[in-house]
Amino acid sequence: MAMSGGSDNEFDVPLNLVALIDVLTNLLFFLMVGFAAQQVSVAGANDIKLPSSNTKAEIELSLVLAITKDQILLDDLPIARVVNGEIEGAREGDKIVSIYDRLNTLRAARQDETGGLSKDDDVLFLVADRSAPFTLLAPVMKTAAMAGYPNFRFAVEKQ
Amino acid sequence: MSVFGGGSSGKRIFGGGKSLFGSEGSDEIMVDLNLTPLMDVMSNILFFLLAGFGAAIISFLAVSVPVQSDAPGAPPKTDSVTANIRIMPDEYRLTLSNEVVDREKLDAHRKILPKRNGAYDNAAIAELLYKVKLDFPASDTLIIVPSEATTYDEIIKLMDGAREHMVDGKRFRLLPKVVVADLIKSDAAE
Numbered sequence: 001m002a003m004s005g006g007s008d009n010e011f012d013v014p015l016n017l018v019a020l021i022d023v024l025t026n027l028l029f030f031l032m033v034g035f036a037a038q039q040v041s042v043a044g045a046n047d048i049k050l051p052s053s054n055t056k057a058e059i060e061l062s063l064v065l066a067i068t069k070d071q072i073l074l075d076d077l078p079i080a081r082v083v084n085g086e087i088e089g090a091r092e093g094d095k096i097v098s099i100y101d102r103l104n105t106l107r108a109a110r111q112d113e114t115g116g117l118s119k120d121d122d123v124l125f126l127v128a129d130r131s132a133p134f135t136l137l138a139p140v141m142k143t144a145a146m147a148g149y150p151n152f153r154f155a156v157e158k159q
Numbered sequence: 160m161s162v163f164g165g166g167s168s169g170k171r172i173f174g175g176g177k178s179l180f181g182s183e184g185s186d187e188i189m190v191d192l193n194l195t196p197l198m199d200v201m202s203n204i205l206f207f208l209l210a211g212f213g214a215a216i217i218s219f220l221a222v223s224v225p226v227q228s229d230a231p232g233a234p235p236k237t238d239s240v241t242a243n244i245r246i247m248p249d250e251y252r253l254t255l256s257n258e259v260v261d262r263e264k265l266d267a268h269r270k271i272l273p274k275r276n277g278a279y280d281n282a283a284i285a286e287l288l289y290k291v292k293l294d295f296p297a298s299d300t301l302i303i304v305p306s307e308a309t310t311y312d313e314i315i316k317l318m319d320g321a322r323e324h325m326v327d328g329k330r331f332r333l334l335p336k337v338v339v340a341d342l343i344k345s346d347a348a349e
Binding site: 020021024025027028050055057125128129137138142145150155156158 | 194195197198201202204205208209216217218219220221222223224225226305306307308309310311312314315316318319322339341
C-alpha cells in the first residue's frame with residue numbers, strides 16, 4: 001500500500017485506461033458500420049421528414065428515388081423540377097419523359113453489367129416527405145412502372 | 160568520457176547500467192502514453208453517434224403499382240379475397256373482391272369508416288381486416304385507392320394498420336402485400 005505525503009491519507013490508484021479504450025473502440029467501430037449501412041443519403045433533400053411506421057423490415061437499398069418540395073432526384077441526381085406541387089417537364093400522356101428516360105437508361109446499364117435481370121432490378125426506394133400529396137407521388141410511380149419499376153419500397157422511420 | 164559505454168571512468172549515456180533509458184545493452188525507450196484525451200474524443204464521438212443512430216433508423220414498406228399483364232392470373236380461391244380500401248377525404252371505404260365467392264359474403268364486410276377526431280381510424284380498419292382474415296384466411300393483398308388529398312403519411316399509416324393486428328398479445332398477420340392503385344379524381348358514386 002503506497003502512501004504519499006506526510007500526514008494525509010491520499011492513495012495513488014493507477015487507472016488502467018487501455019481496457020476501456022478497447023471497449024470504446026469496438027463500440028465505435030460497430031456503431032459506425034451500422035450507421036453507414038443505415039444511412040440513406042439524398043442530396044438536397046435535407047428538408048424531407050419521413051413518416052413513421054411500426055414496420056420491422058431491415059433496409060435493403062436499391063435505386064433511390066427522392067421526391068422533395070422542389071425537385072425529383074434519382075440516385076442523388078435531379079431529373080425533374082417540382083413547382084407548386086406540380087412536376088415540370090415534358091409529358092407523353094401519363095408518362096413524365098425525363099424520369100422515364102433516365103430510369104430506362106439506368107435499367108439498361110444495370111442489365112448490361114449483370115448480364116440480365118437480377119434481384120431489385122424492378123424496385124425503387126422511394127423517399128418522400130410525410131406531407132407529400134399523392135398527386136405528386138402518383139405520376140412518378142406510374143412513370144416508374146412504365147419504365148419497368150412497378151415495385152417500390154416506401155421509406156419510413158422506424159417508430 | 161565514453162559515449163558508447165566502457166571505460167572505467169566513463170559516464171554512460173546510452174546503455175550500460177540502469178538509467179531512464181533502459182537497462183544495460185537495451186535500446187528500449189519507455190514512453191508514457193496519455194490516454195485521457197483519446198478517451199475524451201472517443202467518448203464524444205460515441206455519444207453523438209449513439210444520439211444520431213437512435214434518431215433516424217430508416218426502414219421501408221413494400222408496395223407495388225398495378226401493371227397490365229398478358230399472362231393469365233392465378234385461379235381465384237374461395238378462401239382468399241382482395242381487400243380494397245378507398246381513401247376518401249372524410250372516410251375509408253372497404254370492399255372485398257373475388258370472382259368465385261358469393262356476393263353476399265363479400266358484401267357482409269363492406270364498410271364505411273368515417274374519420275375519428277379528424278383522423279383516419281386505422282385501429283378500426285385493422286379490426287375489420289382481422290374479421291376478413293378470419294373468414295378468408297388465405298387473403299394477403301390490399302389495394303389502396305387514394306384520393307387527391309391523401310398524403311404519403313396517411314398511406315403509410317393505413318399500410319401499418321393493414322399489415323398486422325394484435326390479438327391476445329400476439330401479432331396476427333393481416334394483409335402484407337399492398338398495391339397502390341390510381342387516384343380517384345372525383346367522388347364517383349358506387
